[in-house]
Structure formats: C-alpha cells, structure tokens
Amino acid sequence: MAILKIARMGHPVLASAAGPIGDPSAASIKRLVSHMIDTLNDAGGAGLAAPQVHEPLRLVIFHVPAEDEAAKRYKDAGLSKENGEIPLTVLINPGFEPIGEEMEEAFEGCLSIPGMTGLTPRFKRIRYRGLGLDGQIIERNAEGFHARVVQHELDHLDGTLFPFRIADLKHFGFMEEMKRHHAAGEIKEE
Ligand code: NI
Numbered sequence: 571m572a573i574l575k576i577a578r579m580g581h582p583v584l585a586s587a588a589g590p591i592g593d594p595s596a597a598s599i600k601r602l603v604s605h606m607i608d609t610l611n612d613a614g615g616a617g618l619a620a621p622q623v624h625e626p627l628r629l630v631i632f633h634v635p636a637e638d639e640a641a642k643r644y645k646d647a648g649l650s651k652e653n654g655e656i657p658l659t660v661l662i663n664p665g666f667e668p669i670g671e672e673m674e675e676a677f678e679g680c681l682s683i684p685g686m687t688g689l690t691p692r693f694k695r696i697r698y699r700g701l702g703l704d705g706q707i708i709e710r711n712a713e714g715f716h717a718r719v720v721q722h723e724l725d726h727l728d729g730t731l732f733p734f735r736i737a738d739l740k741h742f743g744f745m746e747e748m749k750r751h752h753a754a755g756e757i758k759e760e
Contacts, residue, residue, distance in 0.1 A: 572608055573609050574605050574608075574623040574624075575624070576618075576682060577621065577622055577623070579682050579683045579731055583621050584622065584726070584729065584731060585729045586626065586729045587727065587728050587729055588619075588621050588627050588629075588727045588728075589628065590627075591627050591662050594702070594703060594704075595703065595704065599627075599629070599662070603629070603631065603660050606618050606620065606631050607658065610631060613681050615679075615681050616634060616719045617630060617631060617720075617722065618630070618632070618723070619723045619724075619726030619727060620727075621726050621727065621729075622726060628664065628727050629660070629662050630660075630723035630726065631659065631661075632658075632719050632723050633656055633657060633659065634655060634656035635655060656716055659708065660702055660703050661700030661701070661702075661723075662701040662702070662703070663700055664700030664720075664724055664727075665698065665699060665724070666697060666698035666699070666721065666724060667696065667697055668693035668696050669697055669711065670693075670694070670695055672693070672695065673692065673693055673694060674691070674692065674694045674714075675689050675690065675691045675737075676689070676692075676715075676718060677748065677752070678690040678722060678732045680722070680731060682726075683731065683732070683733070685745055685746070686733075686743065686744060686745060687742070687743070687745045687748050688732060688733055688736040688742035688743070689736060689737075689738070689741035689742075690718075690732045690736055691735060691737060692718045692722075693717060693721065694714065695713040695717060696713075696717045696720065696721065697709070697710070697711050697712075698710060
C-alpha cells in the first residue's frame with residue numbers, strides 16, 4: 571500500500587497538459603494505478619488523475635458508488651436517471667465527446683483544491699473511451715454525475731481545474747460556507 575502526495579492548485583503539474591502513455595500494460599503503469607487507488611481510497615472522492623499525484627500522464631481512475639450522495643442528489647433533483655454504481659475504472663489515454671449540447675450545473679470539489687466547491691457547468695451526456703490496464707478499449711455512454719466525474723478527471727489531463735469552468739465566481743467558495751448558505755434546492759440563478 572502506498573499513499574501518494576496529492577498536488578494542490580498552484581503546482582505547475584496541475585496546470586499543464588499530460589503526455590500519452592505508450593504501453594498501458596507496462597509494469598510501471600500498473601504500479602502507479604495501484605498507488606493511485608490506495609491514494610483515492612485514503613482521500614475519498616470519486617476520482618483521481620495522474621497529474622494530481624505529480625505524474626504528467628494521461629491516466630485517470632474513478633468510480634461512482636451506488637450510494638453516492640451527489641449521484642443520489644442528482645436523481646432526486648430529476649437531473650439524472652442514474653444513481654447506479656460504476657465500479658472503479660482505469661482509463662488510459664482517454665477522450666470524450668458530448669452527446670447533444672445540453673449542459674447542467676452542480677457543485678464540484680477536487681482533492682487538489684481541498685475545502686472548496688463551486689457550481690460548475692458540464693455536458694449532461696457524453697460518450698467516453700480509453701484503454702484499460704489490459705490495453706483493451708473501454709467505451710461507455712454516461713450521463714449526470716457519472717458524466718460529470720469523467721469530464722472533471724479528463725480536464726485534469728489538459729491542465730484545467732473545475733474553478734476555470736465556473737460561470738459565476740459568486741458560486742465558488744469554502745465548502746463549509748457553501749453548504750450552509752446554498753442548501754441543495756436553494757441554488758438559484760442570481
Ligand atoms: Ni479534481
């Protein structure tokens with residue numbers, strides 16, 4: 571078990587584009603993924619991108635737990651039909667395209683920006699693909715929270731952090747304060 575140090579916003583590794591992985595089945599990649607899984611389990615959260623652990627490589631891991639609060643909130647708010655579990659997924663050299671133009675906003679956080687959250691627009695539906703550790707292609711449609719997590723993690727590979735996408739920075743702040751003042755359902759356009 572190895573828990574890696576997570577880079578925080580301001581570190582240049584989070585601000586630059588990561589490079590493609592030549593051999594997804596290399597032992598070094600398998601080892602990195604195993605350490606990233608340990609790190610994500612320790613820190614909590616839905617996903618982690620390699621640049622967040624100081625490795626400028628196009629690799630992300632994520633999962634959507636069945637009982638995930640945010641996924642459930644989405645479903646309850648009628649924003650998604652989905653609150654089903656997405657098991658831990660490793661995506662190497664991933665990409666996505668939106669399905670349709672529809673966007674939706676929800677509060678996001680990031681392990682590299684601890685304690686902060688902001689109302690972030692994302693495509694509601696996407697199709698994404700990448701390689702697994704076995705070099706096989708993984709290709710899925712996703713919507714709602716699942717689609718959001720993938721877009722957030724893939725952004726990390728291009729040096730984009732969620733605050734860069736917030737339309738109105740009034741809706742960015744400390745999680746503690748935002749929770750107190752922006753209870754779910756009270757979030758309105760101002
Ligand atoms: Ni993040």
